[in-house]
Amino acid sequence: MASNPKPDRKAYHHGDLRKALLDDAVKLLREEGEAGLSMRNLAARAGVSRTAAYHHFEGKHALLCAVAEEGFKRFGKVFYPPEMEGDDSLNEQRIQRFVQDYIKFATGNSEYYDLMFGSQLWKTEKLTETLTQEAYRTFRGYVDGIRGWQESGQISKNLDPLRYAQVSWSTLHGMSRLLIDGIYVDNQSRNAMCQAAADMLWRELNA
Amino acid sequence: MASNPKPDRKAYHHGDLRKALLDDAVKLLREEGEAGLSMRNLAARAGVSRTAAYHHFEGKHALLCAVAEEGFKRFGKVFYPPEMEGDDSLNEQRIQRFVQDYIKFATGNSEYYDLMFGSQLWKTEKLTETLTQEAYRTFRGYVDGIRGWQESGQISKNLDPLRYAQVSWSTLHGMSRLLIDGIYVDNQSRNAMCQAAADMLWRELNA
DNA sequence: AGTCAATCTTGACAATGTCAAAATAGCGAG
DNA sequence: CTCGCTATTTTGACATTGTCAAGATTGACT
Incomplete structure (x- = not known):
């Protein structure tokens, strides 16, 4: 698991939170539309706390950019x-x-x-x-x-x-x-x- | 002013709040974009209280429909x-x-x-x-x-x-x-x- | 003048985005 | 292997938002 030390800085506590957030974001948009996608909702789905995502994306805007x-x-x-x-x-x-x-x-x-x-x-x-x-x-x-x-x-x-x-x-x-x-x-x-x-x-x- | 008794039920306390809200809504959208248009902001501009608009529009959605x-x-x-x-x-x-x-x-x-x-x-x-x-x-x-x-x-x-x-x-x-x-x-x-x-x-x- | 409905206000609640500070976990150096 | 540093996560907090419920006010009509 901990094979690459620097190239990608993931796989810490959660495993790969960044990817999980992106995937869930798309899923949420599909299922509930734009209104259903909130930072908090997203975090809850991934099983982390409200603001955990802010260490992987500067904010909601940046997250949406990543999805795009x-x-x-x-x-x-x-x-x-x-x-x-x-x-x-x-x-x-x-x-x-x-x-x-x-x-x-x-x-x-x-x-x-x-x-x-x-x-x-x-x-x-x-x-x-x-x-x-x-x-x-x-x-x-x-x-x-x-x-x-x-x-x-x-x-x-x-x-x-x-x-x-x-x-x-x-x-x-x-x-x-x-x-x-x-x-x-x-x-x-x-x-x-x-x-x-x-x-x-x-x-x-x-x- | 109070010429028509029933046809349009406006011109009460504020004068014609409904029209004022609609006008301000468009102005706000122009000036600050969609983000700048909030029910509360709108009410503040018109000089009325936060929820006054709800007696002229069922909600924000209805207000936007009226603008459209x-x-x-x-x-x-x-x-x-x-x-x-x-x-x-x-x-x-x-x-x-x-x-x-x-x-x-x-x-x-x-x-x-x-x-x-x-x-x-x-x-x-x-x-x-x-x-x-x-x-x-x-x-x-x-x-x-x-x-x-x-x-x-x-x-x-x-x-x-x-x-x-x-x-x-x-x-x-x-x-x-x-x-x-x-x-x-x-x-x-x-x-x-x-x-x-x-x-x-x-x-x-x-x- | 008094009744009644239209209009407006106040208080309240849940959701949201986001910041600051504290806590935790994993990695490298000794 | 332990210590410390940094990446990661959490907790607490704040302002903003939409909206409801209950009360207060205002104006028209009898």
């Missing part, structure tokens, strides 16, 4: 659109699947998505250094993917990759938010909406 | 896309202006927009009856506007008005959220983004 960071790591696999590896070429079905994957992640992991792209963290105080890096890496990867398609001649030369990235992401993000928050749109029309969005985004790629 | 409702009333003038009145015909510039107006309202009145289309109200408890009506009226107006364009032959017959409404609104909503929350996109690229979005939405109308 974990979210970005899971999200990366979806949002880097291409994994252009292989002879997998760009076509309409590819876009359709990408849209579906995005929406699936957002709605199926809303406890992460809300933090990653919600006002809660972005509006107020400063984000954690590591979170900022992870977040920017994600978006840059998306733009670079589109730029790559253009350079390899798979999409229109007239397109501005940055603008297309911003606008297409707006569509995906907006749809995710409407679905997650249950604003007007019901989950029944989810597939049809994805289809319509993919149609539009695909058409635009070749405009 | 006011937001919808102001928003209606923008979101009903057409005001098809006059010989004002549908063209690209019309769409451009609509996109700009939407984004302008969202970013310039984010204290309203956050409540109207944020998770805060939609996710949790039930919405106020009147708010629900106002909200649905707004969205229905949008879809009807698009349907009207189609019926008068101004846009493609192939389009499903509901789907187009959902997807185009997703784009507008997503862009608004990214701008309001300051996620990646900076306000510098606002106009360029609006232009790119308008291009895409216009193209799609005639696809």
Whole structure:
């Protein structure tokens, strides 16, 4: 157990409180929503005292940043659109699947998505250094993917990759938010909406 | 002053506390953000005691619903896309202006927009009856506007008005959220983004 | 003037985030 | 192996918040 002496400073009294707190935080968000996640509630679940968490996170804000960071790591696999590896070429079905994957992640992991792209963290105080890096890496990867398609001649030369990235992401993000928050749109029309969005985004790629 | 005896039951001790609370609530949200808006803070501003507001709103939730409702009333003038009145015909510039107006309202009145289309109200408890009506009226107006364009032959017959409404609104909503929350996109690229979005939405109308 | 309901106040309670100081546990040096 | 240092955890405390219950006040109508 006590194999590494310095590299990670965990495994003391509790074992690995930091990880336990992060896991429980996500679980709590899933089960009871944002309202159910309190520092004290969290500590109680881990079987430690109210303020134990403050020695692993500067405060609630930092803890949420850490959760968001974990979210970005899971999200990366979806949002880097291409994994252009292989002879997998760009076509309409590819876009359709990408849209579906995005929406699936957002709605199926809303406890992460809300933090990653919600006002809660972005509006107020400063984000954690590591979170900022992870977040920017994600978006840059998306733009670079589109730029790559253009350079390899798979999409229109007239397109501005940055603008297309911003606008297409707006569509995906907006749809995710409407679905997650249950604003007007019901989950029944989810597939049809994805289809319509993919149609539009695909058409635009070749405009 | 005491002209109407029953129609509205206001103007008692304070004068018109309900209205004063609503106004101060918006002002507080603008100045200090969501965190600055507390029932007690609000009451203090109005010069009344902590719980006075509870005789005008069932609770904080109901108060926020009332703010959102006011937001919808102001928003209606923008979101009903057409005001098809006059010989004002549908063209690209019309769409451009609509996109700009939407984004302008969202970013310039984010204290309203956050409540109207944020998770805060939609996710949790039930919405106020009147708010629900106002909200649905707004969205229905949008879809009807698009349907009207189609019926008068101004846009493609192939389009499903509901789907187009959902997807185009997703784009507008997503862009608004990214701008309001300051996620990646900076306000510098606002106009360029609006232009790119308008291009895409216009193209799609005639696809 | 007196009754009654609308309005407002006071007192109270539980939850929350967070700080300061005390307590504890594990590791390395002697 | 023991001593001390530091990382970790606890306890106590405080301010803030939303909200309820009970009482006090105010204004309108008979």
